[in-house]
Amino acid sequence: MVNRLQHSLSPYLRQHADNPVDWxxxxxxALALARESDRPILLSVGYAACHWCHVMAHESFEDDEVAAAINETFVPIKVDxxxxxxxxxxYMTATTAMNGHGGWPMTCVLLPSGEPVWTDTYLPKPALLNLLGQVRELWRDNADAVRQQGFQIAEALRRHASGDAAPDSSGQRPAFDIAAGAAPxxxxxxxxxxxTLRRQFDPDEGGFGTAPKFPPSMVLEFLLRQHARTANAAAITMAETTFAAMARGxxxxxxxxGFARYSVDRQWVVPHFEKMLYDNALLLRGYLHWWRASGAPLARRVAEQTADFLLADLRTAQGMFxxxxxxxxxxxxxxxxxxxxAQLVEILGERDGARAAELLSVTESGTFEHGLSTLQRRADPADEAWWGWVRRQLxxxxxxxxxxxxxxxxVTAWNGLAIAALAEAGTLxxxxxxxxxxxxxxxALLATQYSGGRLRRVSLDGAAGSAAGVAEDYGNLADGLVTLFQITGERHYLDTAGELLETARELFVSTDPDRPDQMTVHDTAADSPPLLWRPSTDADNAEPCGASALxxxxxxxxxxxGDTDARTAAEAIVRGAATLxxxxxxxxxxxxxxxxxxxxGPLQVAVVGAESQAAAALLKVARHNTSPGLVAVAGRPDEPGVPLLAERSLVHGRAAAYVCRGFVCQAPVTEPDQLAATLARRP
Known part of the structure; x- marks a missing residue:
């Protein structure tokens, strides 16, 4: 059997290269083979860090009996x-619609033309063999009925995608309609x-709901911003309680x-141990903003240790993540x-091992499995020097x-999140x-994954893959670049972000000819290879969806x-999420x-004075302000090519800060305390 996955760009696909399944x-x-041989497709979707993907691989896809059953009847396709x-x-839309839930690994039986006829997630070997046998018999004895079922399912899902069906209880629907001139x-x-969040909040353990608990990164950022704008006490209480609970567990x-992907329990004790770049980039920025708002030592420690984890454990040879x-x-x-x-005693000695076990909640019965415990830090040690030694030894x-x-x-989108978080962390x-x-x-990302005005979704070892970038790639990378521009003043980052956003509006946003006052935001480009429909996601989940990222x-x-058209588009997209x-x-x-x-506003702050100490002091005040979405740039008076610095001059020869909100500007100030007072005024 030809080993078709061994040269794949995806490490996940290469994990399956030696399977007896003819992936x-x-x-x-692959799609032509299915059509020409009139064989159904067995689609398996997962990712490299997925625990249950590994379990199903070992149980089933490495098993000769299962492989023979798959290869006999199906064209098996593996997707990262x-x-x-x-x-x-x-196909996750199909899986959740047909089963009421979704997840990975995702296992789907498709018609040769791609329509789903059966979907599920993890299947143990007996259940998978039973499914394969049933499909084999149905396809042999009554293929027309199977085809009809698949066509009906696909048509129902297409109607859902076009907006003719109501969204499900999770708020998901595969099309995102926005009004062209809507207000925010x-x-x-x-x-x-x-x-609403307060009613779902867990006041004892932080987070929302019971278990499992995923880190609500973007919700916490929203709560910090709500408090910064309104002084809403409930918002900051929910944010701080959750930040602290996650960091201590x-x-x-x-x-x-660095953070694991989620906690299997309500108390944040036992994680699902995979560590994802997107989680850690979002949480780094969240803890950084908590520290900026509160000065909490815990917030700074976690932000720094998360950034250190990114640099030590996820950085590639090319400098990407x-x-x-x-x-x-x-x-x-x-x-x-x-x-x-016992392991702590073996590493640290009797006295220090027992002391560390108490600090880290390591018990004889164990908090995880087989008498083993995860490490928690529910309190700060009295002797930080001792803890530093213990941490290094362990x-x-x-x-x-x-x-x-x-x-x-x-992954382009996730690296965009990391760029923004690390750039802010570096300066704050x-x-x-x-x-x-x-x-x-x-x-490195722009050199590797941006060519001919288009982004590629992924690269490996410096070689870009063939998959085209999706909306979240353009939105998150553009956000990272505008963050870098504000901190470094290097104009090419701003220019490239503008190119990405202009391209994104061409590729992912379209006007309905039957409803000229409406636009649709898709995740994939108009010229992408056709699937059953152009997918979109209008809800944030573990990371910003394409629409919110843009x-x-x-x-x-x-x-x-000062691009008012961009502002109008952003307002329209956000207005479209009001119901959700x-x-x-x-x-x-x-x-x-x-x-x-x-x-x-958001607030706009322009500091003129080149690289003087006075200008640096003003800029520091601006960057440490918590006003939601505040932008700040610095440079020479009336510096060409930087719109916020246009017609901005020194004040009596001194560095000055110009503050505008919603294109309404205040008188320039020259002292840091004056700037702080100006920025503190709420709209």
Whole structure:
């Protein structure tokens, strides 16, 4: 059997290269084979860090009996959801519609033409064999009925995609309609979202709901922004309680920094151990903004340790950031991370081992499995020097263990999130190595994955893949670049962000000829290879969806350049999420964050005075202000090519800060305390 996956760009696909299953990638050849041989497709979708993907691979796809059953009847296709989010979105919509839930691994039986006839997630070997046998018999004895079922399912899903069907209870629907001239969400809308979140909030353990608990990164950013604009006490209480609970529990790596993907329990004790780039980039920015607002030492520590984790464990040889670390080590979930009291004693000695076990909640019965415990840090040690020694010793011992595999695939959107977070961390925390890493990542990403005015979704070892960038790639990277521009003053970052946003509006936003006052935002470009429909996601989940990512970048771009068309488009996109934000604000966190920035202006601060100490002092005040969406640039008086500096001059020969809100400007100020007072005035 030809090993078709061994040269794949995706590390996930290469994990399956030696399976006895005759896997193919999703491409024209595989789809043509299905049509020409009239064989159904077995579609398996997952990703490299997915624990249950590994379990199903070991149980079933490495098994000769299962492989024979698949190869006999099906054209088997394996897809990395991180590389092809468009394919994943289409068939996850089908999976959730047909089963009421979704997840990975995703297992679908498709007609040769791609219509789904059966979908599910993880299947143990007996269940999978039973399915394969049933489909084989049905296809042999009554293929016409199977085809008819698939056509009916696809037609229902297409109607759903076109907007003729109501969204499901999660707020998901595969099309995102926005009014061309709509107003943004109102202050009443965002306040109502806080009230809804308060009813879902867990006041004892932080977070929302019970278990499992995912880090609500974008919701926390919204709550910080709501408090900054309105002083809403409920908003800051929910944010701070959740930030602290996540940082103290086992979901945060107390030794190496960085967060696991989610907690399986309500108390944040036991994580699902995979570490994703997007989670850590979003949480780095969230803890950084919490520290900016509060000065809390815990917030700064977690922000720094998360940034350190990105640089130490996810940075690639090219200076970009890898997608994830695996949940498993040698097939055992979490094996690298957990300890027993005896192991602590062996590493640290009797006295210090017992003391560390108490601090880190390592018990004889264990908080995880087999008498082993995750490491928590529910209180700060009285002796920080001692804890520093303990942390170094335990981390050194842990590094001697087998380590989880790393998915070295570079995802454009996630690297955009990392660029923005590291750039801000570098300047706010005065850690120049973080800013240098953000610049290196941006430069490498543009050199590798941006060509001919178009983005590629992924690269590996410096070679770009063939998958086209989707809306979130353009939005998140543009956001990272405008953040870099504000901090470095390097105009090419702003120019490239503008190119990306202009292209994104051409590729992903279209006007309905039957409804000229309406636009549709899709995740995939109009010239992408056709699927059952052009997928879109109008809800934020673990990361900003394409629509909200573009809205945020467009708003910042408009504030920096005065581009009113970009502002209008951002407002229209956010207005389109108002129903979702009212019903399920947990799935509209980034939309709500952008709405808060719109309600705050956002503030525009231009500091003139070149590189003088006085200008630096003014700029520091601006950057440490918490007003939602605030943009700040610095440069020489009336510096050409920087719109916010146009017609800005020194004041009596002194560095000055010019503050505008919604294109209404205040008199320039020359003292940091004057600037702080100006910025503190709420709209």
């Amino acid at each position: 193919r990638e999703w491409d024209d050849d 959801r991180e590389e092809r989010p468009d394919i994943d979105a289409v 969400m109102t202050a009443q809308d965002t306040a109502a979202a806080v009230d 086992g979901m945060f790596d107390q030794l190496a920094g 890898a997608a994830s670390l695996d949940a498993d080590t040698d097939g055992v979930e979490g094996a690298s991370y957990v300890f027993s009291p 981390l050194s011992a842990r590094r001697q263990r087998p380590q989880p595999a790393r998915d070295d695939k570079v 925390l005065e850690r120049p190595e973080y800013l240098a890493a953000a610049k290196e990542c941006a430069d 809205a945020g970048a467009l708003l910042t771009w408009s504030a920096l350049t 934000a009212a019903r399920e604000p947990r799935f509209a966190g980034h939309f709500l964050s952008v709405a808060e920035a719109m309600l705050a």
